[in-house]
Structures are given as structure tokens and as C-alpha cells.
Amino acid sequence: MKNFRKVLALILVVATLFSFVAMVSAKDADDYSDYDKVSYAEAVDVLSAIGILDGYPDGTFRPTNTIKRSEMAKMIAVLSNAGDDVSDLYASACTFADAKNDWAASYIAYCAQTGIVAGRNATTFDPNGKVTGIETAKMLLCVLGFDAKVQGYVGTNWKTNILRDAKNHGLLNGFAADYEADKAITREEAAQMMLNALQSNIVIGTISENLV
Numbered sequence: 305m306k307n308f309r310k311v312l313a314l315i316l317v318v319a320t321l322f323s324f325v326a327m328v329s330a331k332d333a334d335d336y337s338d339y340d341k342v343s344y345a346e347a348v349d350v351l352s353a354i355g356i357l358d359g360y361p362d363g364t365f366r367p368t369n370t371i372k373r374s375e376m377a378k379m380i381a382v383l384s385n386a387g388d389d390v391s392d393l394y395a396s397a398c399t400f401a402d403a404k405n406d407w408a409a410s411y412i413a414y415c416a417q418t419g420i421v422a423g424r425n426a427t428t429f430d431p432n433g434k435v436t437g438i439e440t441a442k443m444l445l446c447v448l449g450f451d452a453k454v455q456g457y458v459g460t461n462w463k464t465n466i467l468r469d470a471k472n473h474g475l476l477n478g479f480a481a482d483y484e485a486d487k488a489i490t491r492e493e494a495a496q497m498m499l500n501a502l503q504s505n506i507v508i509g510t511i512s513e514n515l516v
Contacts, residue, residue: 336365343367344478347495350502356383357495367492373421374408374431376440376494380420381411383498384447390414400429420446422458437485438463440497441470448473449507475500 335352336359342348348365351357356379359365371379381390391410398404398413400423406412412429415421420443423429442457445466452458456465467485470476476483477500479493489497 335359335363337363338365338367341367342492344492344496347478347499348492350499351495356498357491365491368490370488370490371435371494372431373429373433373435374403374406374412376435376443377415377421377431378408378411379494379498380443380447381414383501384414384418384420399427401427403429403431406431415443418446419452422452434488435494436487437483437489437493437497438466438470440489440494441475441485442466444475444497444501445469445473448501448504473504475504 336342336348339345342365344367348357348367352359352365357365394410394413394417397417398406398409399416400412403409403412406429408431412421412431416423416429424433442452442462445455445457446452450457450469455469456462463486470485475497476485478496
């Protein structure tokens with residue numbers, strides 16, 4: 305994976321944050337007026353602290369709000385680059401007709417060019433569409449270095465294959481057994497899945513067709 309060193313750096317940041325997560329939690333409890341409604345508190349604390357997730361101008365976090373594809377593209381781009389903003393590098397690279405003028409066009413372009421996020425088709429990205437748990441898992445698996453085509457994340461059984469790898473590599477840790485990954489993912493669920501990804505192994509190559 306091109307950015308695996310940056311992801312490793314971000315993992316080190318997360319490891320450091322765990323050492324004082326209680327202090328961060330106290331701060332977030334004051335920052336978000338609806339913090340008492342957050343179910344995945346640790347994940348929200350960490351993802352907020354490293355700048356992947358932000359609250360709203362009115363001081364709320366709104367944990368059960370769903371996420372648009374454009375919003376997820378930015379989150380994934382920032383996560384993949386250890387917090388670096390790559391928007392300037394991809395500002396004019398968006399090829400999707402319905403996203404060229406979108407506020408997240410550069411992030412969409414980055415995710416598309418690196419194979420992390422696919423469009424609905426060659427010309428449509430659907431920036432305002434909702435993102436499901438399975439789609440989020442697929443993006444995060446690609447960030448971790450999995451090849452979407454090799455792993456079968458496209459084609460007839462793409463959902464089954466993604467859920468298999470998501471479970472095997474801990475992306476669904478902390479979720480209830482009856483979690484419905486096919487539904488639109490919420491902000492706090494995305495935080496939990498991203499935190500799980502930051503604690504998962506990174507694929508850096510293969511030996512005799514086995515992942516390393």
C-alpha cells in the first residue's frame with residue numbers, strides 16, 4: 305500500500321492517545337453537548353482527537369447521524385494520510401461529472417485514484433448518497449492494503465467477501481452480534497470501525513499468494 309507508512313504513523317498516534325484516553329474523554333464530554341448519547345465513546349474520543357471526525361458548529365456530535373459518500377471520502381483521505389490534507393494535490397483530478405463541483409471533489413478524486421472508493425459508475429459518484437457499513441468496511445480494508453479485485457470486493461459475492469475479511473481482521477470488533485452492516489452507517493459506528501482499522505494489521509505484500 306502506497307501510504308502504509310503514514311497509516312503506521314497514525315497508529316502510533318492512536319497508541320499514544322490510549323495512554324491518556326480518560327483525560328480526552330473528559331474534554332470531549334464538555335465539547336459535545338450530546339456526548340451522553342454516544343455509545344462508542346472511546347472511538348469518538350480518539351477519532352475526534354486525531355482530527356478524523358469533527359462535531360457540529362452548535363457543539364453537538366450527533367452520533368446517530370448517517371454519513372454521505374462525500375463526507376466519507378474526506379474521512380478516508382485524511383485517515384489514509386495520517387492527518388495530512390491532500391486536497392490541494394487532487395483539486396482538479398475529479399473525473400465524476402456529479403462531483404467535480406462538490407466541496408469534497410479533491411478527496412473523492414484521491415479515494416478514486418487510489419482504488420479505495422469506487423463510483424456508482426464511470427461518470428457518477430453520488431456524493432450525497434448514504435454509505436453503508438459494508439461499504440465503509442471495504443474502504444478501510446483497501447486502506448489497510450487489501451486489493452479489492454483479488455479479495456473479491458467486486459462482483460457477485462462482494463458483500464460476503466468484505467464481511468469475511470472485516471470480521472477476520474477485527475473491523476467489526478465492539479459491534480453487537482446482530483449489527484446490520486448493510487444499513488447506512490452512523491457517525492459513531494464509523495468512528496468505531498475506523499478505530500478498529502487503526503488497530504488492525506496492515507497488508508504490505510504477498511508470499512506464495514498468502515497475505516503478509
